Amino acid sequence: xxxxxxxxxxxxxxxxxxxxxxxxxxxxxxxxxxxxxxxxxxxxxxxxxxxxxxxxxxxxxxxxxxxxxxxxxxxxxxxxxxxxxxxxxxxxxxxxxxxxxxxxxxxxxxxxxxxxxxxxxxxxxxxxxxxxxxxxxxxxxxxxxxxxxxxxxxxxxxxxxxxxxxxxxxxxxxxxxxxxxxxxxxxxxxxxxxxxxxxxxxxxxxxxxxxxxxxxxxxxxxxxxxxxxxxxxxxxxxxxxxxxxxxxxxxxxxxxxxxxxxxxxxxxxxxxxxxxxxxxxxxxxxxxxxxxxxxxxxxxxxxxxxxxxxxxxxxxxxxxxxxxxxxxxxxxxxxxxxxxxxxxxxxxxxxxxxxxxxxxxxxxxxxxxxxxxxxxxxxxxxxxxxxxxxxxxxxxxxxxxxxxxxxxxxxxxx
Numbered sequence: 001x002x003x004x005x006x007x008x009x010x011x012x013x014x015x016x017x018x019x020x021x022x023x024x025x026x027x028x029x030x031x032x033x034x035x036x037x038x039x040x041x042x043x044x045x046x047x048x049x050x051x052x053x054x055x056x057x058x059x060x061x062x063x064x065x066x067x068x069x070x071x072x073x074x075x076x077x078x079x080x081x082x083x084x085x086x087x088x089x090x091x092x093x094x095x096x097x098x099x100x101x102x103x104x105x106x107x108x109x110x111x112x113x114x115x116x117x118x119x120x121x122x123x124x125x126x127x128x129x130x131x132x133x134x135x136x137x138x139x140x141x142x143x144x145x146x147x148x149x150x151x152x153x154x155x156x157x158x159x160x161x162x163x164x165x166x167x168x169x170x171x172x173x174x175x176x177x178x179x180x181x182x183x184x185x186x187x188x189x190x191x192x193x194x195x196x197x198x199x200x201x202x203x204x205x206x207x208x209x210x211x212x213x214x215x216x217x218x219x220x221x222x223x224x225x226x227x228x229x230x231x232x233x234x235x236x237x238x239x240x241x242x243x244x245x246x247x248x249x250x251x252x253x254x255x256x257x258x259x260x261x262x263x264x265x266x267x268x269x270x271x272x273x274x275x276x277x278x279x280x281x282x283x284x285x286x287x288x289x290x291x292x293x294x295x296x297x298x299x300x301x302x303x304x305x306x307x308x309x310x311x312x313x314x315x316x317x318x319x320x321x322x323x324x325x326x327x328x329x330x331x332x333x334x335x336x337x338x339x340x341x342x343x344x345x346x347x348x349x350x351x352x353x354x355x356x357x358x359x360x361x362x363x364x365x366x367x368x369x370x371x372x373x374x375x376x377x378x379x380x381x382x383x384x385x386x387x388x389x390x391x392x393x394x395x396x397x398x399x400x401x402x403x404x405x406x407x408x409x410x411x412x413x414x
Contacts, residue, residue, distance in 0.1 A: 098261050099123040103137040106257050107152055112243075114143035118230070124264040135261050140230045146238030147230040152222065152252070154261045159219040161271045167215045168193060174297055174309065174318070174384050177201055182246070189217040192253055194246045199232055201386040202357065207233070210242045212249035220262035224253045279410070281323045282306035288404045289319070293395060296383070309383050315391035316383030321375065323410050328372030335368065345370030346406065350398055355380050359389040365401040375405045 098106075104121035118140040122133050138151035157163040168191045170181035178197035185191050192214040199207040209232070211225040226242035226249070229235045244252065282302040286295065289310060296316060297309035307320040327334075331347065340348040346369050355362040361381045368374040379394035379401060396404075 097124045097126070097264050098135060099125060103135055103261070104139065106261075107137040107139065107150070110252055110255050110257065111141055111150065112143055112248075114141050114243075116141060117147075118149075124261060135265070141243060143243050145243065146228070148239065148243045149227045149229065149231050150225070150242075150244070152224045152258065154258050154265070155221040155223075156262055156265045156268050157215060157219045157221045158268050158271050159217060161219075161268075163221070163271075164215045164219065167191065167213050167221065171195065171197075172300070174307065175201070175386070177203075177386070180246075184250075186214075186254060190254065191215050192250050194249055196246065199227065206237050207235075208237075208242055210244070210246070210249060212246070212253040214250075214253040216259065219268065220259045222253045222258045222262070224249055279304045279323045279325070281321050281410075282308075284323075284407075284409045285319065285321050285404075288407055288409060290396065290400050310395050312395045314395070315381075317391060317395035318380045318383055318385065319394075319396060320378045321405075324374040324376075326372050327368060327374040331368055331372070334366060334374075342406075348402065348406070350402070352398070355382070355389075356385050357382070357388065360385070361389070361393055363394050363396075363398060363401065365398065365405045367402075367405040373411060375410050377401045377405045 100121035100123045102121075103123050104119045107121075108116055108119075116139050119137075120139065121137045122135055124133060124135045134153065134155060136151065136153040138149065140147050141150050142148070157167070168183050170183060170193060171178060176197060178195055180196040181193065183191065183193040192212055194210070194212045196208070196210045199205065199209045206228075208228045209225060210227075211223060214220075214222045226244055228239045228242045229237050280302050281304050282299050285306045285308055286298065289295070289308065293310040293312050295308050296311055297307075299306045299308070304323040304325075305321070307318060309316055309318050311317070335347045335349050338349075342348065346367060349364075349366040351362075351364040351366070353362060354360060362378055363380075364376065364378040366374070366376045379396045381389045381391045381394050383390055
């Protein structure tokens with residue numbers, strides 16, 4: 001994973017990581033395969049959620065990839081915007097580049113006394129094609145209480161942009177169960193989010209993943225992750241908790257050495273205008289749910305992705321919707337000869353199969369109008385995609401989901 005370049009499309013790396021980990025946020029596997037990642041709000045959720053795990057997977061090549069799934073939740077105060085990115089990526093100032101070895105040594109110098117092994121590093125020196133690599137370092141640290149994997153990744157984001165704001169959010173517990181999460185602002189205006197969770201959302205192993213994600217007012221982005229095992233996955237737990245406390249994680253992420261590294265990276269491109277800003281998936285989903293369902297949880301944002309957890313008295317059931325305005329180029333991958341075609345050219349595909357857990361069922365109704373406007377509704381027989389099934393089938397029938405997906409309300413504001 002050390003060959004990943006700073007300029008590589010994130011969606012390609014994310015799709016590979018999702019495939020590698022078998023992650024739990026996948027309302028539409030076909031769309032992921034066709035597009036790498038689904039557009040709009042849902043893609044941003046996946047992207048933000050992947051930060052704490054996938055950055056660590058870049059730095060810890062010896063232990064494979066890890067993903068954290070879909071944060072949302074309450075945001076802290078937005079990171080102030082004080083720098084405007086130019087149209088072309090370029091290094092900041094005249095900062096010198098950092099070697100692979102320097103990244104490793106910097107990480108070691110900032111850690112408490114202990115033994116180090118399985119060291120990996122990626123500096124910022126340009127490659128032969130003049131790309132600047134994503135700087136990172138990872139190692140196994142043992143302070144005498146048990147070996148633990150620790151990694152750091154350094155990047156840059158648009159100040160005040162979507163990624164910067166999302167770094168100041170704790171996860172939505174519907175997707176990521178965690179023990180603790182706290183977002184705070186440092187004296188220099190940097191925002192840091194410390195998350196204490198488990199490597200596997202379904203707790204099939206006791207491997208803990210603690211992370212600190214920091215964004216400075218000028219867009220320097222540092223993520224530090226640690227485990228209570230010598231690797232992210234497939235290694236036994238060696239200690240009760242990871243070695244660094246939340247306060248130590250914060251100090252490590254805030255170290256000035258990482259900001260010097262970040263200054264050698266190209267400035268991020270201006271964020272493109274995201275589709276779906278005029279869509280209201282949450283409001284429409286809640287309005288179109290069949291009567292008699294009690295909503296026990298719902299997404300906080302109202303863009304082109306939304307979810308609701310409903311209960312008909314027989315158990316909790318999650319319902320998710322993606323509203324995507326321009327997907328015509330993916331129609332051939334999403335619909336086949338078994339799909340239904342309505343008189344107005346709208347195509348409808350129904351999929352019924354297992355969910356992400358072995359005891360879960362996932363039903364999906366996928367619709368696309370002739371002009372590429374797509375609505376996908378999925379329902380599960382559990383309150384989240386990471387918990388055991390609560391019922392035999394989802395709370396909604398296929399007929400109800402089909403009626404909802406074909407409703408004109410989704411496009412009334414577009």
